[in-house]
Amino acid sequence: MPRLIPVTLIPGDGVGPEIVEATLAALDALGAPFEWDRQIAGLEGVRAAQDPLPPATLASIRRTRLALKGPLETPSGGGYRSSNVRLREEFKLYANLRPARTLVPGGRFDNVDLIVVRENLEGLYIGHEHYVQIDDDPHAVAIATGINTRAGSRRLLEYAFAHAIATGRKKVTIVHKANIMKALTGIFLETARRLYDDNYKGRIEMDTVIVDACAMKLVLNPQQFDVLVTTNLFGDILSDLVAGLVGGLGMAPGANIGAEAAIFEAVHGSAPDIAGKGLANPVALLLAAAMMLDHVKLTDMASRLRRGIDATLNADQVRTRDLGGQAGTAQFTQALVTRLQG
């Protein structure tokens, strides 16, 4: 019996528990050696522990350094900060990975297989914002400060290059806006160039693109990209764009990687409109689980899971409604488990 790997499991809100159960069933069918520590957060955390990120949940992640989570709702009112942002800050989750791969051919684009690596802690996301009053208008001027550091850029870029090489990627594209934001995004571009020349030249290709041109190229011909690496705000926008290229949020997994922990999740939210109806597409969280298997070096299991999802969607033609199919969550899960056991 292999040693079990402890993982914090946060079912989350809305469709979270439904897609988490589907994912656990698939991981069981694979024989994945995880030992789950179930914890609460989001609305569920507020209900049961008056805290969207209770101390026991944080303590669990501090111990396991690994988490699989469903979507979390931030209660409106009550002054709660987003649990997702707090998790990023608490565990210094500096890299956000969002792969986009065509899984159902015949959609908008075939043969897309790219990944967006986004800096997750700096840039315009640090929330240093204020208004300046002029005459009787208290909101006459709005000011936001962005901060990118050499060290923060370097840490993210090192991770991106190493991950790209380790996963057999061919090209890293640095996305920036250094023609206008010369300091804020120039530091990221300059750090990338130096790092590449010093450590990665000859091991992988690198090119650079301005973010607006990148958005256009992604929509015209996404197959030209392999690994896109960028700062926080551009990464946020581009990673939703690439999810849209390959079938939408129901198919988009994400990973948040840090020095102190790694947290894997579906990109979508709690989908309150379909929660509790057994309709949610579990593929995004299943793909996040495949990323987690890769992260703990169970790459064969990760490949088996991805092949099983592919076969269920395409050979068996079992698809949930968001993909134009008829299956519910349970029916899709059963078909996938049958594939994984076959």
Ligand code: NAD
């Ligand atoms: P959403 O992603 O929950 O839903 C957008 C649309 O996509 C809805 O029509 C929904 O039914 C559909 N959808 C989402 N996931 C699906 C799935 N697995 N299968 C089929 N259809 C799916 O976005 P929203 O409605 O803007 O947000 C709802 C809540 O989720 C909000 O409270 C938000 O703060 C939270 N949220 C959490 C996360 C996270 O924890 N990572 C991310 C985004 C939003």
